[in-house]
Amino acid sequence: MFSFSTVTQWIDDLLRQGLCDELVLLVEFILIGFALLAAYAVFALVLIYMERRVCAFMQCRLGPNRVGPFGIFQTVADMVKILLKELIHINRADHFLFRLAAFLVIVASVGTFGALPFAKGLQAVDFNMGVFYLLAVSSLGVVGILLAGWSSNSKYTMIGAMRSGAQLISYELSCGLSLLAIVVLAGTMQLSEIVEMQADGWFIFKGHVPAVIAFVCYLIAGHAETNRGPFDLPEAESELTAGYHTEYSGIQFGFFYLAEYLNMFIIAAIAATIFLGWWMPLHVPGWEGFNGAMDYIPSAVWFLGKTFFCVFLQLWVRWSFPRLRIDQLLKLEWKILMPICLINILLMAIIVAL
Numbered sequence: 001m002f003s004f005s006t007v008t009q010w011i012d013d014l015l016r017q018g019l020c021d022e023l024v025l026l027v028e029f030i031l032i033g034f035a036l037l038a039a040y041a042v043f044a045l046v047l048i049y050m051e052r053r054v055c056a057f058m059q060c061r062l063g064p065n066r067v068g069p070f071g072i073f074q075t076v077a078d079m080v081k082i083l084l085k086e087l088i089h090i091n092r093a094d095h096f097l098f099r100l101a102a103f104l105v106i107v108a109s110v111g112t113f114g115a116l117p118f119a120k121g122l123q124a125v126d127f128n129m130g131v132f133y134l135l136a137v138s139s140l141g142v143v144g145i146l147l148a149g150w151s152s153n154s155k156y157t158m159i160g161a162m163r164s165g166a167q168l169i170s171y172e173l174s175c176g177l178s179l180l181a182i183v184v185l186a187g188t189m190q191l192s193e194i195v196e197m198q199a200d201g202w203f204i205f206k207g208h209v210p211a212v213i214a215f216v217c218y219l220i221a222g223h224a225e226t227n228r229g230p231f232d233l234p235e236a237e238s239e240l241t242a243g244y245h246t247e248y249s250g251i252q253f254g255f256f257y258l259a260e261y262l263n264m265f266i267i268a269a270i271a272a273t274i275f276l277g278w279w280m281p282l283h284v285p286g287w288e289g290f291n292g293a294m295d296y297i298p299s300a301v302w303f304l305g306k307t308f309f310c311v312f313l314q315l316w317v318r319w320s321f322p323r324l325r326i327d328q329l330l331k332l333e334w335k336i337l338m339p340i341c342l343i344n345i346l347l348m349a350i351i352v353a354l
Contacts, residue, residue: 104144
């Protein structure tokens with residue numbers, strides 16, 4: 001299977017022919033930064049269009065069908081509109097924290113997005129504790145949400161921020177415990193090593209029953225972390241108008257909007273990496289012809305296919321279930337998901353020991 005490391009090595013060799021080592025490092029950092037930001041924006045537009053189409057299909061509607069063929073440029077038009085919108089000045093708001101909150105949310109999202117592996121040999125950084133890094137950086141977004149709710153000086157934003165803080169901090173535990181079960185199975189937190197261990201079978205298939213339980217619990221907890229329905233209490237429009245970002249406009253609102261959609265992609269990408277083998281093709285023991293055909297499919301196609309499958313599951317859940325009450329939401333985490341995850345880790349440890 002083709003590895004993008006040959007392309008990145010060729011770029012590195014090309015730069016070293018005319019630049020010193022320090023400048024080569026600087027140029028490579030800039031190129032990687034631009035590539036990540038461009039991919040961030042493109043994936044956001046694709047996800048917004050995908051949700052509108054999936055939502056329309058489930059509600060027997062057409063969805064976007066005016067701007068461009070099949071409405072594919074509708075999200076681009078919406079992006080241009082947000083960029084041109086006026087930034088409304090909020091009286092009695094803490095203006096420094098009000099502006100800082102949007103940046104914290106987007107920085108946490110981009111920081112997590114930058115550590116994701118996109119194809120074989122196409123990863124910006126491969127930490128030896130990659131799973132821990134993804135959990136730690138992604139959880140920083142709740143700080144921006146709490147700041148946004150408090151600094152806006154509005155009862156709607158404050159209630160939305162308090163709900164979001166309680167929800168994110170609660171479900172972050174189940175996310176971490178679900179991934180910890182796979183860490184116990186793999187014996188490492190490094191993403192590349194976890195993927196290499198799935199060369200002869202994805203963990204969801206060869207990790208026994210605890211791996212399947214961890215996958216389901218992770219999808220539920222991860223979906224709740226993205227504030228998507230039926231877990232969208234922090235921005236319940238019937239109660240809080242728009243929740244913690246009610247007072248934001250223009251590009252500041254766009255930051256929250258982008259981060260929300262990319263967090264959905266990040267949750268799905270982590271699930272595809274940890275449980276479904278990242279770029280590893282589907283192999284069936286003994287089926288050499290089938291396995292050889294699967295190896296011809298590019299690694300990026302495998303990764304994006306698995307990721308968007310998980311995204312589709314999240315959209316399916318969102319448009320199938322009614323919104324939960326806050327007590328139901330917290331009960332699901334503390335009385336159901338967390339005990340299941342703790343028992344699941346114990347089961348996985350027993351299986352590994354045996």
